[in-house]
Amino acid sequence: MIPESVIKEQLAHVLETTRFEGLGERHEGKVRDSYVRHGKRIIVTTDRVSAFDRVLGCIPFKGQVLNQMAAFWFAKTEGIVRNHMLALPDPNVMVCRECEALPVEAVVRAYNTGSTTTSVWHHYKNGERNFCGNVLPDGMRKDERFPRPIFTPSTKAQMGDHDESVSKDEIVRRGLLTRERIDEVERVSLALFALGSRLVAEQGIILVDTKYEFGLLDGELVLIDEIHTPDSSRFWHADTYEELLARGEEQRKIDKEYLRTWLAQQGFRGEGPLPHIPDAIKIESARRYIEAYELITGEPFSAQPGDLTGRILEHLRRAGHGA
Numbered sequence: 001m002i003p004e005s006v007i008k009e010q011l012a013h014v015l016e017t018t019r020f021e022g023l024g025e026r027h028e029g030k031v032r033d034s035y036v037r038h039g040k041r042i043i044v045t046t047d048r049v050s051a052f053d054r055v056l057g058c059i060p061f062k063g064q065v066l067n068q069m070a071a072f073w074f075a076k077t078e079g080i081v082r083n084h085m086l087a088l089p090d091p092n093v094m095v096c097r098e099c100e101a102l103p104v105e106a107v108v109r110a111y112n113t114g115s116t117t118t119s120v121w122h123h124y125k126n127g128e129r130n131f132c133g134n135v136l137p138d139g140m141r142k143d144e145r146f147p148r149p150i151f152t153p154s155t156k157a158q159m160g161d162h163d164e165s166v167s168k169d170e171i172v173r174r175g176l177l178t179r180e181r182i183d184e185v186e187r188v189s190l191a192l193f194a195l196g197s198r199l200v201a202e203q204g205i206i207l208v209d210t211k212y213e214f215g216l217l218d219g220e221l222v223l224i225d226e227i228h229t230p231d232s233s234r235f236w237h238a239d240t241y242e243e244l245l246a247r248g249e250e251q252r253k254i255d256k257e258y259l260r261t262w263l264a265q266q267g268f269r270g271e272g273p274l275p276h277i278p279d280a281i282k283i284e285s286a287r288r289y290i291e292a293y294e295l296i297t298g299e300p301f302s303a304q305p306g307d308l309t310g311r312i313l314e315h316l317r318r319a320g321h322g323a
């Protein structure tokens with residue numbers, strides 16, 4: 001684990017936004033800036049952190065953690081499905097194949113949990129026993145494991161809207177995807193989830209739930225965006241799972257819930273002005289992202305401190321991209 005002083009110094013160098021020239025058409029997501037040209041997408045993972053569907057600020061090294069963790073998983077899962085990764089010219093940058101993104105997000109959940117109104121637990125405790133076409137057993141407690149992981153796709157939010165969980169039937173009925181395609185997305189998602197769960201279990205971690213995005217390239221399904229990162233997935237520590245479940249206490253989490261929980265404690269739930277996030281909270285959040293990287297990949301995190309913009313431009317130039 002890198003010293004806290006390194007994280008603290010990096011607060012002054014976080015990568016908030018990029019405005020690179022000559023790399024293609026710029027697209028800005030909540031976390032990533034993309035540059036698209038000639039069938040390629042250069043994805044710069046910034047240090048922006050989002051929660052409640054809003055950008056809340058920047059966390060040192062978060063972009064590097066996310067980009068390198070996604071790269072780790074793309075390599076591990078190549079045998080299951082093709083993915084968009086072509087090259088990693090910089091710790092914060094992935095050169096990808098540009099795909100036509102499918103209009104659904106592929107969510108897989110292994111545990112009956114969550115705190116928001118979109119969570120499976122919220123629906124379950126209000127008496128619902130069918131979630132996105134999955135019949136759920138009676139008598140489950142919060143955080144209990146499902147008999148097997150369930151596929152709960154959601155439609156991508158339109159501007160300002162929140163994602164909506166739907167069944168496969170509903171996706172076909174709305175004409176979003178064909179039956180064959182959504183069945184394929186389900187099959188692949190469950191296979192990715194099984195592999196991910198197995199690998200993190202070796203590190204003493206539980207993959208609780210996750211979201212995949214897919215695109216199409218020449219009619220072929222391709223895994224895009226990110227995979228099994230703390231932004232797209234929930235992770236718990238396995239060693240304390242049973243004991244905490246039995247006591248009805250919160251699980252020990254390794255994910256971006258830390259900042260979300262802190263904000264909720266300040267009374268912020270997505271609406272109104274953002275509370276000021278103290279440095280100590282950002283540093284602890286960074287520490288957790290880095291810890292997540294090391295726990296999940298089983299490899300030490302090699303932090304690349306200092307100014308990121310200049311470094312990224314230089315690496316892209318050397319790789320033959322840019323002006």
Ligand SMILES: Nc1ncnc2c1ncn2[C@@H]1O[C@H](COP(=O)(O)OP(=O)(O)OP(=O)(O)O)[C@@H](O)[C@H]1O
Nearest residue numbers: 029030031032041084096097098099101215224225
């Ligand atoms: N290979 C790819 N081809 C096309 N689009 C891609 C590819 N990889 C990722 N994307 C898209 O690039 C964007 C990445 O940015 P970011 O993750 O910041 O978005 P976001 O604000 O989280 O939005 P979303 O909710 O759609 O993920 C996403 O919209 C994602 O769908």
Ligand SMILES: [Mg+2]
Nearest residue numbers: 029030031225
């Ligand atoms: Mg995203």
